[in-house]
Structure formats: C-alpha cells, structure tokens
Amino acid sequence: MKQSMMSGMDGMQKMQMTGDTDKDFAMMMKMHHQHAVEMAQMELAHGKSPEMKAMSKKIIAAQKKEIAEFDRWLAKQK
Numbered sequence: 001m002k003q004s005m006m007s008g009m010d011g012m013q014k015m016q017m018t019g020d021t022d023k024d025f026a027m028m029m030k031m032h033h034q035h036a037v038e039m040a041q042m043e044l045a046h047g048k049s050p051e052m053k054a055m056s057k058k059i060i061a062a063q064k065k066e067i068a069e070f071d072r073w074l075a076k077q078k
Helices: 002-014 021-046 050-076
Strands: none
Touching (some): 021 050
C-alpha cells in the first residue's frame, strides 16, 4: 500500500501544471482521489477488519463520484 501511495505522490509531483489554478486543482484532486480508490481496493482485497472494509466501500463510492465530477468539469475546459 505504501508503494501505491508513494507512486501517487510522485505522479502528482511530476504533473505538468497549466497555470490555471482551477484546472490544476481539478487534475491533482482527480489523481489524489484515484489513488484513494486504489488504496481502498487493496483494503477490500487484503484487509481483515469488517469496519475497514465497510469504510473502504464508502470511500470507493464517494471518490468515484467526485472523480466523475472532476471529469465533467475538465471536459468543459477543453
């Protein structure tokens, strides 16, 4: 899980900024949320705690919804 988190942070640092604060925020938050989904999926696959698995399911649903919102907004910016 740490490797996935570090990879995500590395990807965000390497992301080319546009200079448009709104667009840069949306792109970075989308990537941040995608990594949260990946971490939650790892918990579902390998975790043992029912509480953490339930939290992971909530995180996946919420983050995917927000990713879709970022995608819609970014699509209108092109």
